[in-house]
Amino acid sequence: MHDGFAIETHSLTKVYGSGNTEVIAMHDATMTVRRGEVAALLGPSGSGKSTFLTAIGLINPPTSGSVKIDGQLVMDGPASQTNLRTFRRKHIGFVFQKSNLIPFLSAIENVQIAMELNGTTPRSARKQAMELLDYLGVADRADGLPTALSGGQQQRVAVARALANKPSIILADEPTAALDSHRGQQVMELFARVAHEQGAGVVVVTHDHRSLSVFDTIYEMEDGLMRKGEKAEGG
Amino acid sequence: MNLAYKDIRHSFGRFALTAVGIGMLLMIVMGMGGIYRGIEGDATLLINSIGTDIWIVQRDTRGPFAEVSRVPTNLVDRASTVPGVATAREFVYHTIQREHAGKSLRMSVLGLSWPTDKGDWLPLVAGRTLRQNHYEMIADKSVGLYLGERCKLGKDTYTVVGITANMISSSGDGIIAVTVDDAQAIQFDTTGEAVRLERAARAARGVRSELVAKQPSMLDFADRPANELPALARPQVSAVMVRVAPGADAQAVSDIIAGWGDVSIFSQQSQRDLLIKGTVDRARRQIGLIRVLLTGVAAIVMALILYTLTLDKIHSIALLKLIGAPNTVILGLILQQALFLGVLGYVIAYFLGQKIFPNFPRRVILVNTDLIQLAGIVLIISVASSLLGIWKALRVSPNEAIG
Numbered sequence: 001m002h003d004g005f006a007i008e009t010h011s012l013t014k015v016y017g018s019g020n021t022e023v024i025a026m027h028d029a030t031m032t033v034r035r036g037e038v039a040a041l042l043g044p045s046g047s048g049k050s051t052f053l054t055a056i057g058l059i060n061p062p063t064s065g066s067v068k069i070d071g072q073l074v075m076d077g078p079a080s081q082t083n084l085r086t087f088r089r090k091h092i093g094f095v096f097q098k099s100n101l102i103p104f105l106s107a108i109e110n111v112q113i114a115m116e117l118n119g120t121t122p123r124s125a126r127k128q129a130m131e132l133l134d135y136l137g138v139a140d141r142a143d144g145l146p147t148a149l150s151g152g153q154q155q156r157v158a159v160a161r162a163l164a165n166k167p168s169i170i171l172a173d174e175p176t177a178a179l180d181s182h183r184g185q186q187v188m189e190l191f192a193r194v195a196h197e198q199g200a201g202v203v204v205v206t207h208d209h210r211s212l213s214v215f216d217t218i219y220e221m222e223d224g225l226m227r228k229g230e231k232a233e234g235g
Numbered sequence: 236m237n238l239a240y241k242d243i244r245h246s247f248g249r250f251a252l253t254a255v256g257i258g259m260l261l262m263i264v265m266g267m268g269g270i271y272r273g274i275e276g277d278a279t280l281l282i283n284s285i286g287t288d289i290w291i292v293q294r295d296t297r298g299p300f301a302e303v304s305r306v307p308t309n310l311v312d313r314a315s316t317v318p319g320v321a322t323a324r325e326f327v328y329h330t331i332q333r334e335h336a337g338k339s340l341r342m343s344v345l346g347l348s349w350p351t352d353k354g355d356w357l358p359l360v361a362g363r364t365l366r367q368n369h370y371e372m373i374a375d376k377s378v379g380l381y382l383g384e385r386c387k388l389g390k391d392t393y394t395v396v397g398i399t400a401n402m403i404s405s406s407g408d409g410i411i412a413v414t415v416d417d418a419q420a421i422q423f424d425t426t427g428e429a430v431r432l433e434r435a436a437r438a439a440r441g442v443r444s445e446l447v448a449k450q451p452s453m454l455d456f457a458d459r460p461a462n463e464l465p466a467l468a469r470p471q472v473s474a475v476m477v478r479v480a481p482g483a484d485a486q487a488v489s490d491i492i493a494g495w496g497d498v499s500i501f502s503q504q505s506q507r508d509l510l511i512k513g514t515v516d517r518a519r520r521q522i523g524l525i526r527v528l529l530t531g532v533a534a535i536v537m538a539l540i541l542y543t544l545t546l547d548k549i550h551s552i553a554l555l556k557l558i559g560a561p562n563t564v565i566l567g568l569i570l571q572q573a574l575f576l577g578v579l580g581y582v583i584a585y586f587l588g589q590k591i592f593p594n595f596p597r598r599v600i601l602v603n604t605d606l607i608q609l610a611g612i613v614l615i616i617s618v619a620s621s622l623l624g625i626w627k628a629l630r631v632s633p634n635e636a637i638g
């Protein structure tokens with residue numbers, strides 16, 4: 001783990017549409033997340049949380065502003081500074097609310113494919129994938145297809161996949177929305193553990209105020225504006 | 236990890252069903268090609284196997300297959316005397332439809348010039364060639380007669396002594412071979428009543444004729460069969476086939492015969508062309524067009540199927556992009572599945588065809604060049620039709636994985 005910022009955004013702005021239909025979904029959003037830091041992003045529906053997360057996830061280019069990941073400038077306004085898909089593969093892990101596993105691959109294959117895409121040999125990818133599933137407590141369901149897994153199990157496999165290539169940042173958009181509070185708490189604690197143990201910067205969008213205790217920093221968004229919030233006490 | 240394989244394994248039933256569907260479509264395309272070849276093949280089958288160099292037909296006709304041709308029997312003797320001619324045979328050939336054992340029997344009757352031709356060149360699958368100059372026949376199995384069966388044609392009963400395979404006329408009827416005399420007896424058969432009436436009419440004409448007045452004994456002949464009447468020639472034949480002696484100049488032989496004013500001549504090749512470009516031309520072109528259309532339809536159907544397959548995976552594809560899969564991986568997934576379906580469909584088409592085509596009433600001939608051509612077309616269709624899916628897949632945003 002080295003010091004320095006995993007994520008640095010500067011004045012990120014996103015405008016959808018134009019003219020009458022123009023929506024300023026995000027305005028001047030600035031956030032810094034260190035390696036090993038877990039940040040929560042709160043805010044009412046439509047406030048621009050997903051817009052922000054997908055902007056730093058390099059799948060939704062901002063209208064203006066810049067994104068640095070691991071100290072490297074990757075987005076400068078809408079212009080990418082590198083091959084985004086390759087960059088995502090190497091540096092970013094994603095977890096989303098709904099199941100985002102590939103339906104025709106088993107749990108372990110879903111993790112394995114991420115590694116193989118990144119150049120790991122199938123053999124070693126399978127071994128490492130199994131270790132990750134074990135780490136996340138779903139090793140016994142390794143050969144199950146996503147449809148045969150419970151929501152919590154699917155989410156843990158998704159986390160395992162997000163971790164597959166030892167990313168610098170992990171981005172999660174309401175990862176616990178489909179889970180009961182106990183399972184939700186477990187997944188949140190998992191993010192904290194991964195951040196601390198693997199030195200990744202983690203940003204989690206959540207509506208769940210009960211699990212805020214696991215976060216190091218809290219950001220709040222409202223009407224596209226972001227501010228750093230107070231760290232809530234207790235859960 | 237091969238994503239295409241994993242996806243196919245996951246929804247195997249669906250893939251299998253799709254492959255069978257494509258296979259049946261391709262089988263029809265394949266069958267159309269086979270029917271096309273069958274028509275061509277049937278048309279030239281007799282010409283090809285009868286083994287002759289020069290056809291002599293009635294002057295200015297395109298006979299004997301494309302239209303009616305009549306030449307006198309003694310043309311055989313005239314042709315034989317031409318230097319360089321090895322053999323000259325009469326060609327007697329006509330199609331009849333008769334009742335036999337309660338069902339309708341359609342066949343083309345071919346006369347063999349006994350005793351030079353006993354049918355040795357016929358593709359026998361059972362039985363033997365002709366051993367006597369009357370009342371024996373060699374029938375193609377498509378006629379539906381069995382070995383040893385007795386069949387009444389005209390006034391005489393013929394015994395099936397040999398069975399051939401694939402001896403078919405250009406219109407698809409099975410061929411039976413009998414001696415020339417028998418063939419003519421079958422062709423010119425008339426009922427007893429017709430014969431009696433004709434004899435009576437002949438006698439009546441004779442009484443009025445100056446010839447009979449001078450030669451009263453002529454009237455006796457009026458009561459005899461027509462072919463024994465001295466004044467009447469034997470029934471004519473359709474054509475005369477000439478085989479040129481080895482080493483002789485075929486062109487010289489042709490030139491001599493072409494000089495005769497009552498006949499026209501055709502080489503083996505021009506007879507073949509007359510058949511292909513004449514008699515069966517429309518049928519052939521019709522099938523050819525249907526085949527082209529079907530290939531187009533197959534292409535469209537396959538494109539739709541492959542496009543739908545891609546659409547079903549669009550979420551997975553967005554997800555793959557999200558986790559950083561390069562375009563080659565996505566391209567590979569779609570292309571491999573397209574090729575898999577194409578190849579499997581083709582294989583199914585081939586084996587299904589092998590089972591089904593032999594039951595068709597006419598021959599369906601799968602020629603290697605056609606099979607290879609179709610395989611090439613299927614490959615091209617597979618690739619081309621997956622382009623639609625690839626185009627869609629490459630436009631999908633990784634954002635869609637989140638929705």
Ligand SMILES: Nc1ncnc2c1ncn2[C@@H]1O[C@H](COP(=O)(O)OP(=O)(O)OP(=O)(O)O)[C@@H](O)[C@H]1O
Nearest residue numbers: 016017023025043044045046047048049050051052
């Ligand atoms: N593709 C788009 N085109 C136009 N407007 C969009 C698009 N995506 C989002 N928006 C708008 O941008 C604003 C922010 O949306 P966003 O999805 O970021 O909100 P959110 O905070 O994630 O909400 P939720 O909590 O409901 O997920 C909303 O007003 C939304 O309607």
Ligand SMILES: [Mg+2]
Nearest residue numbers: 049050051173
């Ligand atoms: Mg959202």
